[in-house]
Amino acid sequence: MEQFHNALDLIRSKQPTDPVFCLRPFAAERAARWFSLNFPGKIFYAVKANPAPWLLEALAAGGITHFDVASISEARMIRARFPGATLGFMNPVKSSRAIAEAYHHLGIRIFALDSDSELDKITAATDGATDLSLCVRLKVPGGYSNISLSEKFGVDRPHAASLLQRARQTAENLGICFHVGSQAMSPAAYGQALDHVQRTIADAGVIIDIIDVGGGFPAPYPGMMPPPMALYVQEIAGRFQSMLTTHDAELWCEPGRALSAEAASQVVRVESRKGNHLHINDGIYGALYDAGMLGWNYPVRHLGQAPVDGALTPFSFYGPTCDDADLMRGPFMLPDRMGEGDYIEIGMLGAYGAAMRSGFNGFDTHEEVLVADEQAFTMFPAAPASATLIQLQGEIK
Ligand SMILES: Cc1ncc(COP(=O)(O)O)c(C=O)c1O
Structure with missing residues (x-):
């Protein structure tokens, strides 16, 4: 793969016509190392993020x-790449066939569930296995998060006790x-959820071996600077420390975004x-779904001469497809003279963006290059034990 110092070097050298993903594996490695050193438990990377x-x-x-794998395709891919890895099939709803393949052929012993029918399915598809780690997914409040995941999955408290009691009979x-x-x-999001877990364990009166706090760990975006x-x-x-669990209970987490967001940006062409709409060569059917559908803002940088007075103008972006919905409102702050042929680097796209690309309308090509520079912000300072959000370079605009 070609390597450049930064996105500016890339456009000077290639003048690309397709969107270009600028990969920073060092940022993902740094995030993983930070979690490995600081999280007092097991870290399951949520593969869906990227x-x-x-x-x-x-x-x-x-x-x-x-x-943490969500589908049998992810499970096969991870098992082939990392034969010795531990995989958790953490999607609470799976097909019987997927469970059977995961258990019998891919060595998966960890399964999430949120209903009696899923427990029955897991028991049947694994031929009544007695070596399973079963994680009952609870519905918890999602008020502190930008993307709710509390509607579709999770058993509510009134029904959790009986499901936990049943699962206890099957689970190792x-x-x-x-x-x-x-x-x-x-951080209060996790405190609130763990209070809820504590009350649920007390209701159920069962012994709990694992507390898995899932994903949700944040990345820095404009207007969303986490602690x-x-x-x-x-x-x-x-x-x-103070939960009603066995003395040797394990703590798990499943970060996706936090481990991957800082590891890629994307260069797009105007x-x-x-007016103040820029038609660019990527959009909601490419890597910018969240920018369009969730109105999410991302750091942007014009790859060119900065305006002498530093003044910036708010722009929105239209993607390349013929769909009106292919709109990213921003506002994205860029120099006023932006026009056809200019390039923009859109930051923090390592999580979800790249993974959600489709080829709608034939816009199915992009390039990838390695770059060596830092994005504007990181949650993971080089010194592993002190986690202060540090500004590495420039400002998020
Ligand atoms: C079961 C599960 N675990 C982990 C994650 C990763 O979440 P995040 O990227 O917010 O860390 C997700 C995301 O949808 C998920 O569904």
């Missing part, structure tokens, strides 16, 4: 040996898992300008 081989290798180099290890929602902006990651770990570790 399953790219370069990223998986970087995370492995940073110490990740456990993976019984766990409770939850997801506070993606991009949790306060230091160390405070999240501190909140979780503190609550875990194809046309209409």
Whole structure:
């Protein structure tokens, strides 16, 4: 893969016509190392956030040996790449066939569930296995997060006790898992959820071997600057100490975004300008789904001469497809003179963006290069034990 110092070098050398993903494996490795050193438990990388081989290798180099897979395709891919890894099939709803293959052929012993019917399915598909770690997913409040994950999955408290009691009879290890929602902006999200878990364990009166706090660990975006990651770990570790679990209970987490967001940016080309709308060569059917559908803001940087007075103008972006919905409102702050042929670097796209690309309307090509510079912010300072959000370079605009 070609390597450049930064995105500016890339456009000077190539003048690309397709979007170009600028990969920073060192940032993923640094995030993984930070979690490995600071999280007092097992870290399952949520593969859905970005399953790219370069990223998986970087995370492995940073110490990740456990993976949260959501589908049988992810499970096959991770097993083939990391034969010795531990995989958890953490999607609470799976097909019987997927469970059977995961158990009998891929060596998976960890399964999430949130209903009696899923428990029956797991029991049948594994031929009544007695070596399972079963994690019952609880519905927890998602008020501190930017993307709710509390509607679709999770058993509510009135029904949790009986499901936990049933699962206890089958499981070698019984766990409770939850997801506070993606991009949790306060450590209190985990404190609140763990209080809920504590009450649920008391209701059920069962012995719990695993507490899995799921994903939700944040990344820095414009207008969404989270507190230091160390405070999240501190909140979780503190609550875990006093929970009603076995003395050797394990603490798990499943970060996706936090381990991958900082590891890629994307260079896009402006194809046309209409007022303060810039038509660019990527959009919601490419790597910018969250920018469009969730109105999420990302750091942007014009790859060219900075305006002398530093003044910036708010722009929105249209993607390349013929769909009106292919709109990213921003506002993205860029120099006023932006026009056709200009290039923009959009930061913090390592999580979800790249993984959600489709080829809609034939916009199915992009390039990838390695770059060596830092993005504007990181949650993971080089000194592993002190987690302060540090500004590495420039400002998020
Ligand atoms: C079960 C599960 N675990 C972990 C994650 C990763 O979440 P995040 O990227 O917010 O860390 C997700 C995301 O959807 C999920 O569904």
